[in-house]
Amino acid sequence: MAFSQPLPSHGSVQELAKALTLTVPHQYVQEHLEPTFVPNGSSTLPSIPVIDMNDLIMGGSNMHLQLKYLRSVCHEWGIFQLVNHGVDKSLVEKMKNELVEFFNAPIEKKLKYKLKGGEYEGYGQTILHAQGQKIDWADRFYMITNPRHRRKSNLLPEFPPLLRDTLEKYLLELQKLGMTLFGLIGQAVDIDKGEMLEIFEDGMQSVRMTYYPPCPQPELVVGLTPHSDAAGITILLQVNNVEGLQVKKDGIWIPVNFLSDAFVVNVGDILEILSNGVYNSIEHRAVVNSIKERMSLAMFFNPKLEADVGPSKSLIRNTGKPPLYKTLVMEQYLKEFFSRKLNGKTFLEKMKIKNGEGHET
Ligand SMILES: O=C(O)CCC(=O)C(=O)O
Numbered sequence: 609m610a611f612s613q614p615l616p617s618h619g620s621v622q623e624l625a626k627a628l629t630l631t632v633p634h635q636y637v638q639e640h641l642e643p644t645f646v647p648n649g650s651s652t653l654p655s656i657p658v659i660d661m662n663d664l665i666m667g668g669s670n671m672h673l674q675l676k677y678l679r680s681v682c683h684e685w686g687i688f689q690l691v692n693h694g695v696d697k698s699l700v701e702k703m704k705n706e707l708v709e710f711f712n713a714p715i716e717k718k719l720k721y722k723l724k725g726g727e728y729e730g731y732g733q734t735i736l737h738a739q740g741q742k743i744d745w746a747d748r749f750y751m752i753t754n755p756r757h758r759r760k761s762n763l764l765p766e767f768p769p770l771l772r773d774t775l776e777k778y779l780l781e782l783q784k785l786g787m788t789l790f791g792l793i794g795q796a797v798d799i800d801k802g803e804m805l806e807i808f809e810d811g812m813q814s815v816r817m818t819y820y821p822p823c824p825q826p827e828l829v830v831g832l833t834p835h836s837d838a839a840g841i842t843i844l845l846q847v848n849n850v851e852g853l854q855v856k857k858d859g860i861w862i863p864v865n866f867l868s869d870a871f872v873v874n875v876g877d878i879l880e881i882l883s884n885g886v887y888n889s890i891e892h893r894a895v896v897n898s899i900k901e902r903m904s905l906a907m908f909f910n911p912k913l914e915a916d917v918g919p920s921k922s923l924i925r926n927t928g929k930p931p932l933y934k935t936l937v938m939e940q941y942l943k944e945f946f947s948r949k950l951n952g953k954t955f956l957e958k959m960k961i962k963n964g965e966g967h968e969t
């Protein structure tokens with residue numbers, strides 16, 4: 609059950625930040641923030657891999673090498689910047705502008721979509737699952753966009769027309785891109801194309817739009833708690849050129865510097881499970897700064913709600929390896945994920961088959 613939020617400012621961090629001068633209220637102060645990696649004379653800042661969609665689509669005689677690279681990136685990093693993704697630049701720009709306008713609108717307009725107790729779709733700050741839980745320095749808007757009949761009638765359908773129209777177009781374009789990526793990602797790990805299609809085509813899709821206000825004490829708060837996404841893949845758009853995303857690689861937190869015109873693609877927990885652990889979901893977080901707000905739009909691509917979330921049947925058959933993760937129906941998987949507080953990769957750990965446990969398939 610989510611606890612109600614005894615906070616001023618309509619439960620909006622954006623409104624709270626406007627009123628603050630020096631110090632952050634204790635509900636937002638994190639107790640155990642891990643430091644960001646700082647390069648020194650003998651070390652440099654590692655940067656996340658770049659994948660060029662043109663190379664993948666026109667792989668030709670090089671295709672096996674391109675797929676091998678994709679596989680190694682999804683295994684070692686679980687995140688990459690995708691360039692030449694083919695999504696119309698003017699549509700992406702429009703999407704960004706509409707989002708900035710949405711978050712800059714007066715609070716009354718956004719409160720139309722306010723999160724209700726016990727629900728996880730709508731506009732608001734961190735959903736609380738425990739007394740004393742810390743609140744992230746951000747406001748979010750999360751909603752399911754596909755299947756269409758699962759859309760909440762008071763959210764996307766009630767958006768201002770320009771935002772709604774742009775978002776609909778953007779969702780369709782990203783859906784195409786998502787399916788192309790799933791095809792390639794499946795192929796690279798020996799999952800039958802038909803199985804990928806069956807699982808993800810017209811699957812459950814959702815978006816999270818986030819607004820991170822500037823913060824007077826940015827080193828005390830976190831914009832988004834460390835987590836891995838409960839998704840197949842996530843396609844992330846940084847909206848206003850302000851950095852803040854960090855990934856945990858080999859135990860250290862490194863910042864992601866978005867390339868202009870690139871999307872950042874994450875491997876989510878469901879793809880880790882589906883690939884039977886060949887791919888690794890990436891733990892990530894967002895930090896904030898004292899000068900400028902940051903905005904992002906994440907789109908999550910998942911299996912159909914009635915599909916099984918478990919190691920791919922064709923992969924198990926093709927490789928002969930035993931399943932390392934349990935299988936759960938997508939709808940149930942989501943319910944369990946959202947009933948918990950975000951906490952690194954702990955939910956994925958629960959899906960692992962431990963020694964002595966039977967294989968649930
Ligand atoms: O704001 C970002 O860059 C990250 C967003 C994210 O990880 C999420 O919404 O799950």
Ligand SMILES: [Fe+2]
Pocket residue numbers: 835836837842892906
């Ligand atoms: Fe995320």
